Amino acid sequence: MKDTIILGIETSCDETSAAVVVNGRQVLSNVISSQVDLHAEYGGVVPEIASRKHVELILPVIDNALKEAGVSLEEVDAVAVTYGPGLVGALLVGVAAAKALAFSLNKPLIRVNHIEGHIAANYITHPDLEPPYVCLVASGGHSHIVHIASYTEFRVLGRTRDDAAGEAFDKIARVLGLGYPGGPAIERAAKAGNPEAFRFPRVKFADAPYDFSFSGLKTAVINMVHQLQQKGEPLPVEDICASFQQAVADVLVEHTIGAAKELKTDTICIAGGVAANSLLREYMSKKAREEHIRVLYPQLKLCTDNAAMIASAGYYALKNGCTADWRLNAVPSLRI
Template sequence: MGVKILAIETSCDETSAAVVADGVEVLSNIISSQVDVHRKFGGVVPEVASRKHLELINHVIKEALDQAGLDFGDLDAVAVTHGPGLVGALLVGVAAAKAVAFALDVPLIAVNHLEGHIYANFLVRPDLPFPLICLVVSGGHTDLVLVLHHGDYRLLGSTRDDAAGEAFDKVARVLELGYPGGPAIERLAREGNEEAIDFPRAYLDGLDFSFSGLKTAVLQYLHRCRQRGEEVNLADVAASFQKAVVDVLVDKTMEAARNYNCPTIILAGGVAANGRLRAALASRACQEGREVFYPPPVFCTDNAAMIGCAAYYKYLRGDLAPLTLNAVPGLPLLSF
């Protein structure tokens, strides 16, 4: 067993710790979700999330070490997400990681949360060929990233308003499907006709995204139906909405792959677990002679294993963080 890294992820509402060896061997990956806590609010409450992280962080770290069969003294480095995310939540993880690194006198590695999502793919396929296009889709982010090599990224496009996952959550709330919205809409959409309602697609210049108008269109459709006393087929609404989101995501991703001559595309983030998106992107890529890869669902949502994978490559480059490291809630994805 080579380089063993304890990784910590607390950017939103999952308290997670993992031990990853050599960037590929997941010795443990403990995820304590707060979904049940936030469900009654219809979304994540930052202050509540921070307090839950405080309650759970030490227990989760201990469980990660126990499951890996290791002691603190067996660790070679400690990695942590320091942004982007909820500042209070991030601070809990950063403080814990700094304390462990200081006590053990081992290197501290700072990982960008988006970088972690990208590396969820390398966690299961370390031999992915460069260059590649990565579509990062989650509740807080919708980004197209050109990955030229390990640690060398170019942000090609982002959402100008709602992220795709955020749009899923907001539409699910209106449809009274509960939180989180993405899985609920996907389940309901399987029963509907995705061609039933022609919701708009926003195709901005370049590779940026916009989903706020689509969300508003769904609200207006429901409002008009209720005003007219028309029965609403919720499954059709869910399926048509999901198709509108997927169409734009796939079109923009394929445009990026063509523009930068990338034969390989990877998916990352919580929405990457969406089966409709996976199938549509794989189909389009196959038509153009490109390949699509995505991690298993457990590595799509927030988890510490992906942070440990990203940290390993930073460790090899000697890209270490000082003990003065702080949380950066708006941290951009830059070339490292």
């Protein structure tokens, strides 16, 4: 059967990315231009700056992705793009570029939900992975437990009711003066800390056992930091980071394994920026092993935002006959 070459485009937040992927699994190129340094001085992503930077970078990034892959535009079989959720101005840059390319090449345009893209990162890292399985998607904007029944059928089993897990990492890092993005900074500081130094809250809902809430945890940590600062006492930064990280890992792991057991699945995948966290990876693997469930996660580069995962999800959408028309628009609050 002829190979299907997909050009993927991702601009939902602060990375401008384009990738060329064959048959949804084989990455020929995955160019990611990060704006992190640009936003770091503001302690978070500034939407207007992100949009302007995407406009500047999108064509050179697409060019580089094609060059690196050794593929010409004419050889591309379809163009897949993230159309939500994300920052509207940022999404629009990718959507406009993808529409223009697909239209001029007379090739199919595929719309990809960013969260489904994160899940697909696992297909690239694990060539043998096939649905069904349960996936924890935890990033700066989302925390979901999803049952993947087939490549294109998703059922949300649990979701956050307030902050996303990554958002809590970012906000706490800011209060502790650790910079942006907060996840990697907290992970580094936590290595020298005691995860049992403080007992931060772990929220559970009786009516929805797989839902999350991280805002109470975030507030508990921030209140403690402010109280210590008011008293002029030194901040035990490492212990706070380690205890906070453990509290997040505890709920993510407990809820995901609970969902996997209920669905009697033998595979759990994790995805999204927070899936880069080594404590989460190790703790999930350890707890799942006790239940005879295997845990898979994407390689680090594929955990955070990138276009290869979008091209992979796009491939399965295309195979399922899901193409978009020229009216495609950005949907900032798109749900899975």
